[in-house]
Amino acid sequence: MLTPSQTAYVPFVSVENMMRLVLHIGIEKMLTELAAEIESDFARWPLFDKTARVASHSDIGVIELMPTSDGETYGFKYVNGHPSNTKQGLQTVTAFGLLASVATGYPLMLSEMTILTALRTAATSAMAAKWLAPNGASVMAMIGNGAQAEFQALAFKAICGIREVRLYDIDPLATEKCANNLKDQGLAVIRCTSAEEAIMGAQIITTCTADKQYATILSDNMVGTGVHINAVGGDCPGKTELHRDILLRSGIFVEYPPQTRIEGEIQQLDPDHPVTELWQVINGTAEGRSDARQITLFDSVGFAIEDFSALRYVYSRLKGTGLFQNLDMIADPDDPRDLFGMILRAGQA
Amino acid sequence: MLTPSQTAYVPFVSVENMMRLVLHIGIEKMLTELAAEIESDFARWPLFDKTARVASHSDIGVIELMPTSDGETYGFKYVNGHPSNTKQGLQTVTAFGLLASVATGYPLMLSEMTILTALRTAATSAMAAKWLAPNGASVMAMIGNGAQAEFQALAFKAICGIREVRLYDIDPLATEKCANNLKDQGLAVIRCTSAEEAIMGAQIITTCTADKQYATILSDNMVGTGVHINAVGGDCPGKTELHRDILLRSGIFVEYPPQTRIEGEIQQLDPDHPVTELWQVINGTAEGRSDARQITLFDSVGFAIEDFSALRYVYSRLKGTGLFQNLDMIADPDDPRDLFGMILRAGQA
Numbered sequence: 001m002l003t004p005s006q007t008a009y010v011p012f013v014s015v016e017n018m019m020r021l022v023l024h025i026g027i028e029k030m031l032t033e034l035a036a037e038i039e040s041d042f043a044r045w046p047l048f049d050k051t052a053r054v055a056s057h058s059d060i061g062v063i064e065l066m067p068t069s070d071g072e073t074y075g076f077k078y079v080n081g082h083p084s085n086t087k088q089g090l091q092t093v094t095a096f097g098l099l100a101s102v103a104t105g106y107p108l109m110l111s112e113m114t115i116l117t118a119l120r121t122a123a124t125s126a127m128a129a130k131w132l133a134p135n136g137a138s139v140m141a142m143i144g145n146g147a148q149a150e151f152q153a154l155a156f157k158a159i160c161g162i163r164e165v166r167l168y169d170i171d172p173l174a175t176e177k178c179a180n181n182l183k184d185q186g187l188a189v190i191r192c193t194s195a196e197e198a199i200m201g202a203q204i205i206t207t208c209t210a211d212k213q214y215a216t217i218l219s220d221n222m223v224g225t226g227v228h229i230n231a232v233g234g235d236c237p238g239k240t241e242l243h244r245d246i247l248l249r250s251g252i253f254v255e256y257p258p259q260t261r262i263e264g265e266i267q268q269l270d271p272d273h274p275v276t277e278l279w280q281v282i283n284g285t286a287e288g289r290s291d292a293r294q295i296t297l298f299d300s301v302g303f304a305i306e307d308f309s310a311l312r313y314v315y316s317r318l319k320g321t322g323l324f325q326n327l328d329m330i331a332d333p334d335d336p337r338d339l340f341g342m343i344l345r346a347g348q349a
Numbered sequence: 350m351l352t353p354s355q356t357a358y359v360p361f362v363s364v365e366n367m368m369r370l371v372l373h374i375g376i377e378k379m380l381t382e383l384a385a386e387i388e389s390d391f392a393r394w395p396l397f398d399k400t401a402r403v404a405s406h407s408d409i410g411v412i413e414l415m416p417t418s419d420g421e422t423y424g425f426k427y428v429n430g431h432p433s434n435t436k437q438g439l440q441t442v443t444a445f446g447l448l449a450s451v452a453t454g455y456p457l458m459l460s461e462m463t464i465l466t467a468l469r470t471a472a473t474s475a476m477a478a479k480w481l482a483p484n485g486a487s488v489m490a491m492i493g494n495g496a497q498a499e500f501q502a503l504a505f506k507a508i509c510g511i512r513e514v515r516l517y518d519i520d521p522l523a524t525e526k527c528a529n530n531l532k533d534q535g536l537a538v539i540r541c542t543s544a545e546e547a548i549m550g551a552q553i554i555t556t557c558t559a560d561k562q563y564a565t566i567l568s569d570n571m572v573g574t575g576v577h578i579n580a581v582g583g584d585c586p587g588k589t590e591l592h593r594d595i596l597l598r599s600g601i602f603v604e605y606p607p608q609t610r611i612e613g614e615i616q617q618l619d620p621d622h623p624v625t626e627l628w629q630v631i632n633g634t635a636e637g638r639s640d641a642r643q644i645t646l647f648d649s650v651g652f653a654i655e656d657f658s659a660l661r662y663v664y665s666r667l668k669g670t671g672l673f674q675n676l677d678m679i680a681d682p683d684d685p686r687d688l689f690g691m692i693l694r695a696g697q698a
Contacts, residue, residue: 014677019695054403056418058451063423065414069405074412080454086685090453094679102407104439105429114680118688150689181689328363330443331463336435337523339467340499340530346368
């Protein structure tokens with residue numbers, strides 16, 4: 001066989017190499033740098049090619065492609081959502097993504113995105129809270145202690161200065177797992193036995209549960225004035241976490257309204273209920289928190305630009321680390337018109 | 350580092366392994382088997398989830414995602430089109446694709462698709478001609494002798510019994526390359542110096558040129574009664590090869606009308622000009638060639654189902670060949686809720 005030329009290779013970041021990269025950079029530093037990258041892309045939001053995700057639904061799950069482009073770089077993420085997967089010991093959500101050059105259409109990098117999505121989701125949450133949460137917030141309630149919980153806790157520690165996390169999950173084993181994972185991470189970790197206990201003294205409430213249903217993780221009387229709610233788990237049609245009355249009392253901030261109105265907590269509200277786009281708060285064209293008594297709500301569903309930022313960040317940090325494999329993914333004959341001859345010569349070589 | 354479990358691995362077919370697979374199976378046998386796979390998927394056409402491709406356009410090219418699903422398996426192709434790439438020694442079109450399980454959302458196989466697309470395009474052309482070309486066709490004109498030409502010639506030899514190919518390209522070097530590649534393949538290969546010479550005695554005319562413009566590769570007076578035209582090159586808005594008058598004299602067969610009316614030769618016609626869907630000819634619900642004097646035209650643009658068939662065919666032929674690498678692409682913690690713990694343990698290991 002002939003050796004492929006350099007343009008034939010696409011760097012691939014495996015799960016193992018992504019873990020190595022996280023450990024190499026340090027998880028809190030990586031979350032902080034990711035949040036900065038996402039924030040700077042939100043600040044130039046109008047530049048991006050924005051499409052709703054392309055979904056293929058079945059009875060038991062969904063497979064989605066989430067493309068975007070800033071005119072120089074193109075990115076997309078493949079992601080599935082299959083709640084019943086856990087019964088077979090499989091992940092509910094798996095993901096991978098690709099960056100490509102808009103100028104040539106050639107792929108630049110392929111990467112696992114299960115871990116990277118967990119990181120970017122937490123980084124986006126904490127970045128939003130930096131703009132919206134009350135001054136001096138230091139205690140966060142974490143309701144839902146599944147796969148996303150530790151990432152949220154460390155992002156809020158690194159980016160928002162949270163010092164205490166109060167954990168609650170309907171499954172005590174999830175709380176136990178989360179508390180154990182966080183025990184040497186420089187946070188005060190409190191195990192709680194009810195959502196009411198978890199929110200005591202918290203300026204920030206993060207909800208991140210997994211049930212695919214209209215659930216009421218927080219009821220209206222549990223939410224006092226001035227708190228910031230980081231609602232992560234309500235992220236697809238038919239899946240919400242907050243009582244509707246909380247939404248009516250809150251200033252609501254979203255990523256991309258056409259998507260959030262279908263997938264977010266605000267699917268419970270009228271389609272013209274006022275919301276603020278987070279990117280406008282960041283670039284100074286809309287107001288963030290109006291006063292110390294306002295309840296702010298970041299109704300997060302995850303948007304393609306966050307994946308784009310995350311992929312570009314990883315791509316920028318790969319050089320010199322060796323934490324990738326080169327995949328021979330692009331056919332690259334010496335004469336672009338001679339694809340067939342390349343096969344013939346491979347047979348002769 | 351811990352060893353990923355088996356479910357974390359996704360088989361990847363590199364360009365080199367795709368070439369080995371083609372050589373292992375034999376190119377004509379592979380084209381024949383691919384055509385059979387595509388034909389059987391066309392026969393169950395209504396079953397498929399059909400979406401127009403999701404395109405991201407720039408001034409100099411396009412990047413597209415082409416997803417489809419038959420309810421059991423999901424597939425998508427990434428493909429770019431950048432005509433100016435050849436000036437830098439890059440491919441105009443590169444592609445890769447993925448198969449996934451609809452039941453779990455887990456990827457089943459990642460594959461290069463630059464070579465595979467060339468194969469499936471030729472297999473689809475020849476499969477259509479099997480249904481539409483005049484009886485006993487043995488001579489094919491090949492106008493446009495670029496990357497697709499040899500694949501077309503061998504597919505028509507293997508599937509339609511073509512014995513002579515008559516080559517013409519505005520660039521004599523392309524004809525020379527094509528003729529050299531075909532010299533030991535069991536075909537009579539005639540180098541021609543004009544399109545008029547190429548079509549002499551041909552029952553099938555294949556046009557496969559690359560210029561992105563409204564071109565007239567064939568003018569009306571060049572096309573006699575009874576021939577089959579396999580129009581491969583007119584495949585995006587603003588890119589056609591046939592004079593409009595030819596279309597008006599022909600029975601026109603297409604893959605997916607909503608896509609072909611935008612991308613195919615028939616972009617030159619009224620949006621309600623009658624066309625026949627090829628899948629209906631195959632499953633017996635529409636007529637193919639009406640008589641020996643009819644001009645039949647397969648206005649081919651390439652559709653996601655053909656890529657799906659091709660990926661599934663490759664997947665079915667991989668076992669036992671060793672012609673793939675396992676990519677550690679899916680994060681697979683022992684406890685699906687313990688993604689963070691997996692990273693921690695990777696650091697300790």
